[in-house]
Amino acid sequence: MEALQCLCGDNCATNQRMATLFGVPLVGCASHRFNLATKKFLAEHDDLVGAVSELMVALRIPKNRSELRRHTGLAPLRANATQWGSTFTMLERYVRIRDEIKRVDAVYDLVLKPAAHRRIVALTETLKTFNSVCK
Structure with a gap:
């Protein structure tokens, strides 16, 4: 000691x-x-983050994941509640594969509308600054 x-x-x-x-x-x-600070910041965007999370969970169902795999090699990711960086990674992945996600008929109703998508893109850009602090 x-x-x-x-x-x-x-x-x-x-x-x-x-x-x-x-x-x-x-x-x-x-x-x-x-x-904790990042979690507080993200609380303002719970509706958007929740919508993306719900979509990613639906995409992880084997049938949907298989269909998505036909269009992209990138897999859907889920956020870990205790690690803010996983939320950033999930949102970033959503932005990258959104066009491919729209090809999966089973989740089409969960795909965010264009206005919400633009808000997610803007949020992801803001979170890149947060992420740069951790690297």
Whole structure:
């Protein structure tokens, strides 16, 4: 324990108590804080992100995935709720394969309308700036 200089973690009571017991400062995790800030930013766009997520889930059904594979080698991706970057990756993938997605009849009703698509493209461009901070 003598080599322990600090404890890095979120601000939960357990981490605070551990830092106190070890007699070291608790250093907040920058990645965790960034994830929380990005999640708050994305909350304004929950409707769009949710629509893309629903579409991606439908595309992962084997029959639909097989049909999509006939048009592109890129697979649909889902977001992981605890990692904001996976939301960015999902949105970016949607933008890249939107034209191919429209060829899958089973999900045609889930494809975002042009106005919503433009909002997703704009959101993805904004998130590229966020993503550049993490690289």
